[in-house]
Ligand SMILES: Nc1ncnc2c1ncn2[C@@H]1O[C@H](COP(=O)(O)OP(=O)(O)OP(=O)(O)O)[C@@H](O)[C@H]1O
């Protein structure tokens with residue numbers, strides 16, 4: 210008799226093994242292996258084969274280019290991140306932490322499309338139709354072409370799409386939908402993989418765009434697997450603190466456009482609206498303050514003025530605390546070590562806390578100088594003028610390094626009434642702001 214084939218899968222990373230393992234050799238997770246059933250093995254093999262199978266080879270010169278007709282979503286910020294609108298047949302993953310506004314954004318997008326006579330299906334496995342209706346009333350999304358389906362089973366959703374034609378499908382959320390063909394729980398690696406694969410096939414065969422919503426785990430990745438990011442065409446992440454009104458929609462991957470643009474929204478009672486006038490949203494201080502410095506970060510092609518805050522206090526612990534919100538803690542530790550060495554300041558006896566106002570995360574190094582300025586200001590108890598802006602990256606040797614788009618940042622700062630800028634190099638253009646070049650961290654003290 211032939212021996213039964215066994216296969217185990219890590220539920221944390223999707224790694225497969227013919228033997229059960231207590232600890233995954235790929236991702237290090239403990240007790241994460243479950244045995245796959247024969248049916249599951251068959252489905253997963255089918256997925257892999259379909260991805261690998263190829264038809265006849267064609268010379269590239271003879272391939273006809275796909276003519277993409279993008280569909281405007283009725284939300285400028287979303288169109289911007291999508292690369293100019295929604296592409297028919299594309300699978301778009303929208304990830305974000307709980308309560309950030311994923312359902313709100315997509316329900317409004319559905320309503321906008323329904324308004325243009327497109328039939329839209331919003332599948333929710335998390336909320337009842339009544340709950341969605343309540344949201345629709347609040348954000349004015351009541352359109353007769355917008356249909357709701359309260360369903361958990363993938364096969365029923367597909368049957369619905371076979372029965373009726375829809376121009377857009379939204380799945381809220383991928384972790385709650387399950388395929389009856391797979392026995393593991395919704396949200397597990399094999400479920401998420403199989404459901405996404407079926408949705409991808411559906412999007413391509415019916416040439417309709419599909420949005421899937423994905424929850425983000427505490428670690429910041431889409432729960433379930435990274436595999437999801439590989440399978441879909443576009444991955445967008447919704448960022449922002451649900452206690453703050455500003456939300457950023459960032460492209461992480463896009464097969465149909467650039468990922469350098471960022472959509473900026475504002476959460477209002479009527480839902481998410483484009484946050485056009487954000488110039489002074491993150492910095493509206495009118496006097497000099499201790500421990501607060503201004504900088505300009507670039508979000509895509511848009512400059513945003515930010516307030517960086519720092520608190521330096523004598524420590525009561527054997528090893529001082531370092532904590533930061535919106536800024537990389539490792540980088541903060543590096544900057545403190547540099548200040549200790551170059552300026553001979555005893556930071557080993559002080560706790561240091563850094564906060565970026567407005568719930569924004571800084572993903573670039575151009576704010577280093579502002580962080581240092583805020584720390585020094587708090588340490589020395591000396592206020593920084595509300596008219597000064599700090600721009601520059603700090604290197605390990607203490608030198609202040611050049612940053613990209615210096616002129617764009619200075620232009621924005623000048624237009625918002627800043628009069629003095631501490632910069633790493635001479636700008637190319639002339640701006641209505643006085644610039645002072647600093648070459649090293651030791652020199653920054655002179656400008657505070
Ligand atoms: N009446 C209201 N006025 C203003 N904002 C509201 C109101 N009701 C809800 N909100 C905002 O909407 C957010 C919830 O939005 P939504 O349900 O779209 O988020 P989500 O990302 O889908 O959450 P989940 O992960 O729970 O599905 C709340 O955190 C709140 O900021």
Ligand SMILES: [Mg+2]
Nearest residue numbers: 311312313381
């Ligand atoms: Mg939701």
